[in-house]
Amino acid sequence: MIRLTSLTKRYGDTVAVDDLDVEIRPGVVTGFLGPNGSGKSTTMRIIMGLDAPTSGSATINGRRYHDLERPLHEVGALLDAKSVHPGRSARNHLRALAASNRIPPRRIDDVLDFAGITSVADKKVGGFSLGMSQRLGIAAAMLGDPGVLLFDEPVNGLDPEGIRWIRELFRSLATEGRTVFVSSHLMSEMALSADEIIVIGRGRLITQGTVGDLTASADGVVTVRAVDADRLANAIEVGGGHVERRNDGTLAVSSLNAEAIGRIALDAGVALSELTPRRASLEEVYMDLTADAVEYSSTAAPHE
Amino acid sequence: MSDRVTLASTTRAEWIKFRSVRSTLTGYLVTVVLTIGLAALITSAIRTHWTSTTELRRITFDPVSSSLGGTLFAQFAVGVIGILFITSEYASGSIRTTFAATPRRGTVMVAKLLVLSATTLVMAEVVVLAAFLLGQRIYQGVVPTASLGDGAVLRAVLLGGVYLTLLAILGFGLGLILRSQSAAISVFTSLLLVLPIIVIILPTSWQNTITKWEPSALGRAMMSPTPALDTFGWATGTLVLCLYVAAVVVTGIVLVNRRDA
Ligand SMILES: Nc1ncnc2c1ncn2[C@@H]1O[C@H](COP(=O)(O)OP(=O)(O)OP(=O)(O)O)[C@@H](O)[C@H]1O
Ligand SMILES: [Mg+2]
Numbered sequence: 081m082i083r084l085t086s087l088t089k090r091y092g093d094t095v096a097v098d099d100l101d102v103e104i105r106p107g108v109v110t111g112f113l114g115p116n117g118s119g120k121s122t123t124m125r126i127i128m129g130l131d132a133p134t135s136g137s138a139t140i141n142g143r144r145y146h147d148l149e150r151p152l153h154e155v156g157a158l159l160d161a162k163s164v165h166p167g168r169s170a171r172n173h174l175r176a177l178a179a180s181n182r183i184p185p186r187r188i189d190d191v192l193d194f195a196g197i198t199s200v201a202d203k204k205v206g207g208f209s210l211g212m213s214q215r216l217g218i219a220a221a222m223l224g225d226p227g228v229l230l231f232d233e234p235v236n237g238l239d240p241e242g243i244r245w246i247r248e249l250f251r252s253l254a255t256e257g258r259t260v261f262v263s264s265h266l267m268s269e270m271a272l273s274a275d276e277i278i279v280i281g282r283g284r285l286i287t288q289g290t291v292g293d294l295t296a297s298a299d300g301v302v303t304v305r306a307v308d309a310d311r312l313a314n315a316i317e318v319g320g321g322h323v324e325r326r327n328d329g330t331l332a333v334s335s336l337n338a339e340a341i342g343r344i345a346l347d348a349g350v351a352l353s354e355l356t357p358r359r360a361s362l363e364e365v366y367m368d369l370t371a372d373a374v375e376y377s378s379t380a381a382p383h384e
Numbered sequence: 385m386s387d388r389v390t391l392a393s394t395t396r397a398e399w400i401k402f403r404s405v406r407s408t409l410t411g412y413l414v415t416v417v418l419t420i421g422l423a424a425l426i427t428s429a430i431r432t433h434w435t436s437t438t439e440l441r442r443i444t445f446d447p448v449s450s451s452l453g454g455t456l457f458a459q460f461a462v463g464v465i466g467i468l469f470i471t472s473e474y475a476s477g478s479i480r481t482t483f484a485a486t487p488r489r490g491t492v493m494v495a496k497l498l499v500l501s502a503t504t505l506v507m508a509e510v511v512v513l514a515a516f517l518l519g520q521r522i523y524q525g526v527v528p529t530a531s532l533g534d535g536a537v538l539r540a541v542l543l544g545g546v547y548l549t550l551l552a553i554l555g556f557g558l559g560l561i562l563r564s565q566s567a568a569i570s571v572f573t574s575l576l577l578v579l580p581i582i583v584i585i586l587p588t589s590w591q592n593t594i595t596k597w598e599p600s601a602l603g604r605a606m607m608s609p610t611p612a613l614d615t616f617g618w619a620t621g622t623l624v625l626c627l628y629v630a631a632v633v634v635t636g637i638v639l640v641n642r643r644d645a
Contacts, residue, residue, distance in 0.1 A: 129487050130480050131644040146487045149388040157484060163477030165405055172404035173478075180397035180485040182387045220481065 081106055081259055082127060082228060086136035089122050089283075096122040098283035099136070104261050106227070109250045111274030112263040115370050119283035120263040121159070124232050127261075128157055140228055152181040156221030157230040161213035161237070166206025170197060170216050173205060174223060183224055195219035196245075210237025218249070228259040235269055247273040267366035281370045294365050302338050304331045305354035306345065315348040316341060330354065394486045394495040402469060402499045411465035415458045415548070416511050422454030423515035427522040434527050447530045448537055449607045451519025452512055452544045456600060459551045462504055463572045466555030469500055471565040480645050489640045493560065497553060497633070504552040509545035516541045536609035543606040543618060547625070551599070554629045560636030576600055599625060 082104040089097040097119040104110045114120050125131040127138045129145030137144065140155055148154050164173050174188045192198045195215040200208070205216065214237055221229055231250075235243055250273050254260045264270050270277055271291055279286040279294075287294065303326075306312040313323045313331055321336035321344075333341055338357040345352050402408055430437075430450060437445075473479035486492050513532075520529040530537045554575075559568040576599055583594050595601050596615050604612065605621030615621060 125480075125644070128480070128484050130483060145484075148487065151389065151487055152485055153387075155484075159480060160477050163480055165401070165472055165476050165478050167405045167407065168401070169404065172400060176397040176400040176404070177481065177485050179400055180394050180482075181389055182393050 081141055082261060083139045083142075084123070084127075084136070085139075087123065087126065087133055087138055088135045089119070089126060089131060090134045095283050097126070097133075100280070100283070100285055102278055102285060102288060104259055104278075105276070106259040107254055107257050108275040109254045109260045109262060109273055111270035111277040112261060112280070113265065113267060113270055113277055113366060114263075114280040114286075115265055117282075118265075118280050118370070120265075120280065121232050122283075123280075124157070124159060124230050124261075124263065127230060128155070128159065130159075150181055150224070152177065152183065152224030152226065154224070154226050155228045155230065156224060156226040157232075158214070158217035158221045158234055159230070159232045161210060161217040164205045164213070164216065167204055169202050170205055170208075170219075171201040173216070174220060177220055177223055181224055187223060187225075191219040191222045194222060211239060211242055214238055214242070218246070226258075229253060229261065231260075231262045233263055233265070235264065235266075250274075267363045271363075279366065279369055286369045300334075300337070300357055302333045302336070302341055303354065303356040303358065304333055304341055304345075304352065305329065306331070306350050306352050308350050311348060312345060312350045312352075315344050315350070319344045389486050389488075389491075391491050391495060394491050395498050397485065398492070398495045398499045402496075402503065405472070407468050407472070408465060411461050411468070412507055414461040415465075415507065418458040418461060419452075419454035419511045419515045420518060422457060423451050423519045424522065426453045427451055427519040427527075431522055431526050445528065446608060446610070447520065447523055447528055448516065448540045448609050449604065451516050451523075452541070452607050454515055455512065455544050455548060455603065455607065458511070459548060459576065459600075459603070460573065462508065462548045462552040463555035463576075464569065465504070466500055466552040466557075467559040467565060467568040467572065469496060470556055470559040471563060471568055474563040475565060483645050489645075490637055493633075493637050493640060497556065500552055500556055501549050505545060505549040508548035509542060512541055512544035512548070516544075530609065534609070539618065540607050540609040543622060546622065547603045547606050550625050550629050551603075554599070554632055557629065557632035557636045561632065561639060597624065599628065 084100045084102050087097055087100040088095070100123065112120050112123070122131060126133050127140065127145065140148065145151065145155065171188060171192065174191065175185065178185060178188055192201045195218050197212060197215050197219065200212060205213065208216065214234060218234070234246055238246060250260050250262060254275070262274065274291065276288070276290055277294060278288045304312065309329060309331060313325070316323050316331070316333055316336065319336065319340065321341065322334045324332040326332055338355055342352070342355060427450065473482060482492055483489060523529045532538045532541065555568065555572050558571050559565070562568045562571065580595070580598055580600060583591055583598065586594065592614065601615050602621040602625040605615035606618050606625070608615070608618065611617045616624065
């Protein structure tokens with residue numbers, strides 16, 4: 081369980097994390113989504129005790145990272161795959177980590193095997209591809225068999241086989257009752273691997289919920305085609321809908337459902353040739369949500 | 385036994401890290417070659433020219449420090465070992481993995497210092513003893529020699545190893561403050577090479593007072609069996625250098641605890 085309480089981090093004038101209040105529960109995969117620069121990595125560094133919050137706090141199982149007696153047994157993290165001395169072998173990197181946290185050396189072979197990098201274990205990390213480095217980072221995160229795992233953009237550099245492997249890994253780690261916190265800026269990726277999603281923009285919490293919640297809450301867009309499009313557009317706007325004209329002559333109507341639009345058309349005496357409701361994809365929901373966040377913060381409007 | 389992360393477990397981890405990169409071995413090899421190789425060169429040159437050396441030079445001649453002249457070059461090699469031991473962690477970003485494993489950064493730094501100073505001290509003592517003995521062998525029969533049986537001589541030779549160790553720690557401290565290999569190497573070399581050159585430009589009366597505070601002059605004080613006129617005595621010299629190094633290291637540790645990693 082990870083808990084962020086009024087977490088705020090400023091770097092000079094930049095507010096990287098802005099009053100974030102969330103709880104990341106065990107037993108599910110929690111996706112951490114936000115556009116570039118929205119504060120995901122900063123939040124993860126604060127959880128790991130690497131950056132100090134300007135105010136607020138981040139705790140793991142109720143304690144600050146700094147107070148963990150055997151941190152690698154409680155938290156495993158892959159923050160930046162390339163952050164290993166390039167001249168050191170994968171095995172020596174893991175040996176040093178294991179020694180610091182008194183993890184039995186046999187665990188090193190286990191995690192190397194688990195991550196599928198046994199054959200390159202004695203090669204220098206500097207020669208690793210990004211995908212191999214990611215695998216080493218995952219091996220390092222699993223070294224202490226921790227109950228809480230953090231992954232910052234773990235899918236970067238992995239091939240399709242690796243991506244499938246990592247998705248299944250997240251799933252099985254969560255099923256074992258662990259807390260799995262995974263960041264990404266791609267909603268499509270999270271839609272496949274996460275159960276719960278936390279969306280941030282400019283450091284602020286935008287929304288939090290299950291994948292189902294997010295799509296259900298979004299307004300769908302209804303595509304309408306009519307012979308007299310102008311008259312229909314006016315009638316819909318009078319009726320409280322929002323109309324956008326597409327180049328192909330159709331109208332994209334939001335804020336009204338298909339039934340309401342059909343009724344308006346009937347009342348206005350306009351014949352419809354198409355009336356197609358469409359639920360927004362998760363990707364669109366996400367784009368909408370984060371676009372709003374950018375607007376809010378650029379006008380510095382207070383936002384709860 | 386407790387399974388907590390402690391100074392002991394962190395020191396084991398740092399020892400593995402220290403040994404498992406090539407730059408450490410290269411640095412020590414350069415130290416060996418410079419110290420022993422230059423001892424051979426310098427002492428052979430002195431032996432060759434001994435008959436034509438002036439009486440004054442002969443009276444002030446010191447067979448100990450002349451055989452340890454290589455340390456004034458080897459100090460850069462050990463300094464770079466110390467610098468790289470910390471700046472390579474910042475360059476690669478592995479410092480974050482290190483601090484995730486041992487969140488108490490002071491513990492990490494003390495562990496690193498233990499590994500660095502123990503290894504450097506053992507290596508440097510062996511090397512200065514070898515350089516000294518080789519030098520005396522080359523002098524034998526022509527140039528006056530010194531013997532380790534003389535307490536002051538033994539002290540001067542052993543302090544040569546201590547000097548190199550302190551400079552390795554100084555490099556580490558500068559690396560910790562600056563977090564950049566190139567910046568730390570520049571400052572380190574400036575302290576040892578450029579500072580003395582700047583001092584030469586100053587008026588003579590100032591020179592005499594300032595020169596003896598320079599790190600390299602402190603090294604000369606430490607490696608001289610008899611007190612020289614232009615340096616501190618060995619005890620004061622060692623103390624002053626220790627204070628410099630402690631100030632740099634403590635500043636580094638205070639900063640690392642305050643800064644984001
Ligand atoms: N050490 C730092 N010093 C100054 N500014 C920083 C620092 N780290 C992050 N920032 C700023 O804080 C903001 C959040 O950055 P962060 O890296 O946390 O975003 P992110 O969500 O991880 O982005 P990405 O998807 O690109 O990885 C950005 O504006 C970034 O420029
Ligand atoms: Mg990031």
